Amino acid sequence: MNALADVTVMKTAAETALANAYSEARARLPGGDAIAAQRAAAFDIFAKQGLPHRRVEDWKYTDLRALMRDAKPLANPPDAAAKARAGTAGSLLGDVECRRIVFVDGAFVPELSDTAALEAGLTVGSLAAALADGVSTLAEKLGKLAPASDVAVALNTALMGDGAVIRIGAGSTIERPLHLIFVASEKPAASFVRSLVVVERGARVMLIESHEGPAGSDYQVNAALELFVGDGAHVDHVKIIGEGAEALHVSTLAAAIGAKARFNTFTFTIGGAVVRNQLFLNFDGEDTVAGIRGATLIKGRQHADTTLVANHIARNCQSREVFKSVLDDEAHGVFQGRIIVKPGAQQTDAKMMTRALLLSERAEADNKPELEIFADDVQCGHGATAGALDRELKFYLMARGIPAAEAEALLIQAFLGEAIEGIEHAGLREALMDSVSAWLRARA
Amino acid sequence: MSLLEIENLHAGIDGKEILKGLDLTVNAGEVHAIMGPNGSGKSTLAYVLAGKQNYAPTAGEVRFDGLNLFDMEPDERAARGLFLAFQYPLEIPGVATMTFLRTALNAQRKKRGEAELSTPEFLKKVRGLAKMLGVDQEMLRRAVNVGFSGGEKKRNEILQMALLEPRLAVLDETDSGLDIDALKIVADGVNRLRGPGRSFVVITHYQRLLNYIVPDLVHVLSKGRIVKTGGKELALELEARGYAEYQEEVAA
Numbered sequence: 001m002n003a004l005a006d007v008t009v010m011k012t013a014a015e016t017a018l019a020n021a022y023s024e025a026r027a028r029l030p031g032g033d034a035i036a037a038q039r040a041a042a043f044d045i046f047a048k049q050g051l052p053h054r055r056v057e058d059w060k061y062t063d064l065r066a067l068m069r070d071a072k073p074l075a076n077p078p079d080a081a082a083k084a085r086a087g088t089a090g091s092l093l094g095d096v097e098c099r100r101i102v103f104v105d106g107a108f109v110p111e112l113s114d115t116a117a118l119e120a121g122l123t124v125g126s127l128a129a130a131l132a133d134g135v136s137t138l139a140e141k142l143g144k145l146a147p148a149s150d151v152a153v154a155l156n157t158a159l160m161g162d163g164a165v166i167r168i169g170a171g172s173t174i175e176r177p178l179h180l181i182f183v184a185s186e187k188p189a190a191s192f193v194r195s196l197v198v199v200e201r202g203a204r205v206m207l208i209e210s211h212e213g214p215a216g217s218d219y220q221v222n223a224a225l226e227l228f229v230g231d232g233a234h235v236d237h238v239k240i241i242g243e244g245a246e247a248l249h250v251s252t253l254a255a256a257i258g259a260k261a262r263f264n265t266f267t268f269t270i271g272g273a274v275v276r277n278q279l280f281l282n283f284d285g286e287d288t289v290a291g292i293r294g295a296t297l298i299k300g301r302q303h304a305d306t307t308l309v310a311n312h313i314a315r316n317c318q319s320r321e322v323f324k325s326v327l328d329d330e331a332h333g334v335f336q337g338r339i340i341v342k343p344g345a346q347q348t349d350a351k352m353m354t355r356a357l358l359l360s361e362r363a364e365a366d367n368k369p370e371l372e373i374f375a376d377d378v379q380c381g382h383g384a385t386a387g388a389l390d391r392e393l394k395f396y397l398m399a400r401g402i403p404a405a406e407a408e409a410l411l412i413q414a415f416l417g418e419a420i421e422g423i424e425h426a427g428l429r430e431a432l433m434d435s436v437s438a439w440l441r442a443r444a
Numbered sequence: 445m446s447l448l449e450i451e452n453l454h455a456g457i458d459g460k461e462i463l464k465g466l467d468l469t470v471n472a473g474e475v476h477a478i479m480g481p482n483g484s485g486k487s488t489l490a491y492v493l494a495g496k497q498n499y500a501p502t503a504g505e506v507r508f509d510g511l512n513l514f515d516m517e518p519d520e521r522a523a524r525g526l527f528l529a530f531q532y533p534l535e536i537p538g539v540a541t542m543t544f545l546r547t548a549l550n551a552q553r554k555k556r557g558e559a560e561l562s563t564p565e566f567l568k569k570v571r572g573l574a575k576m577l578g579v580d581q582e583m584l585r586r587a588v589n590v591g592f593s594g595g596e597k598k599r600n601e602i603l604q605m606a607l608l609e610p611r612l613a614v615l616d617e618t619d620s621g622l623d624i625d626a627l628k629i630v631a632d633g634v635n636r637l638r639g640p641g642r643s644f645v646v647i648t649h650y651q652r653l654l655n656y657i658v659p660d661l662v663h664v665l666s667k668g669r670i671v672k673t674g675g676k677e678l679a680l681e682l683e684a685r686g687y688a689e690y691q692e693e694v695a696a
Contacts, residue, residue, distance in 0.1 A: 391497055396534045399494045400544070400604060401522035401552035410547065414538025414587075 017071035030131035042157035075105035075189035082185035089183040094431035098179035106191025121172025127163035145254035160194035170200040177206035184213030201230040210240040218246040231258035243272035259285025267294040296325035305334035312345040321352035327363035356386040453504035464668035480665035490616040494528040523555035525611030536588040594621035619653035631656030651683035
């Protein structure tokens, strides 16, 4: 703990509002005594540290204390109108056939969700219900992966209201992707969702989470997902951050990955005024192969931060990290990626590449790749670039008759394609490329 | 009316003048060869015609099909029928060759008010041309020029030319880096496109290419100006005697 933390700092309006929200809501938040104690301990971390700001190294480029002018009240359960509007949510996925599991303002909505005729080995439930029922697996798993010292995670733990609780039984293959749809309603409010997904040994699943909401509302989302990937399991995770233009979105993926597993995660960031996307991944078992990728497309005054910690603990795992961002106008993109190789993680093969494409002279990209290597027989590398569109390539395209805007669009699609091609699901790849095209058309 | 009329063209890059009063007239259906030593301005001429950034004209006029060329963006010049085969074709990672060809063709057609080609029509056309030019179908599926050999890149340029059917094709040292077999294929591709409605400006350092693409006129470019014009025999003369006398002529 650094000395600054002990100095009494004046609380911001947002910090005060969050403290008030917690003291007002703590008695009615779901869960028994153990969970209440967990919430209290998490809140204590927030109370001591306050919102992270630029002097906190991990949040250097995303000064949440400055960016978060106020804290919205905790969302009320959605009314019929909000549910009706949420019926069409998740359309960014196009015609990818999924099992929809819908949350409005952070609350599970069974009537909008498809939880009938679940495949063998699949269980789907709501966190609020599980907490209320005192389901024992929750106590074993919840909060075990997300780093407790991170203030965004601490706030999520203190205030979590609902979320998905999913288990894929050992050896089960779930053919139909699961789509967790988080949608905000018109009224500006704050939702704290916490999901827990346990994929047991040898199971296979594709998990998509998408976040969206109305353009004209400055709502706030803090979403965390704890994901257990068992030995020999194959998990594809895709997160689409398509929040409304004024929204604040902070989300965390914390995963523990077993041995001989295949794990892919992809984040597509296109919406939101302020986005902080955190990934904390532990390679706990040997011989696992992972693809960790992302594409960010932002414009106007959007701010999007991807912060990754890939922690290689077990030996002989391979990870590929590819993050691409396209920044227009005065947008600000941040990538912080840290690969840690523990002393026991010999034969680790980890390569991280981050590239930012700046379409405007006023756009800003901050790249901070880090390697912390404590083993002596590893292959690790990282590369980072930031630059404008290649004028030579643009000229080549134009010399073939392709107008400037179309030439730029082709080059931008190609730039992002390298990351998006890492998604195994063809339909989803196409849906994301369509979304990129729509973004480019809106720009032209 | 002449297809291309260049009058007293002065142009350069980043303030350095390279073309110093160049005159050239190309009529419809003619093949002109431009030969000259390194640094004489051959590639600069090609880039100025195609509209590359930084290659700004400082004086003179260029009319293409009666219109001021410098009023047009590079894509408009292409749609009007100007094609540059690059000396060093660029690699475009992530853009499939087929997507590139189709986008280019349809963009030109659209600008000319013509209907876009349907997928089957387009595929048939490209496959036919690829076969004729010895371009592997597998190459068409790859990203533009990525992983192509020098010769494959040049053949890909000629494939683009054949597909886009320009009225004036400027070939910038298309022969450089080609072995004799590839050279024959490229020349054959050009010769098939020759006709009354189509003109060529063939820029080359060596006479060899002109054995296969026989020009109507040969120009010697030196220090930014055309210093001699003759028939196809001029190329043979240059091959035998080199450029030294022309460089001195201008210097004198």
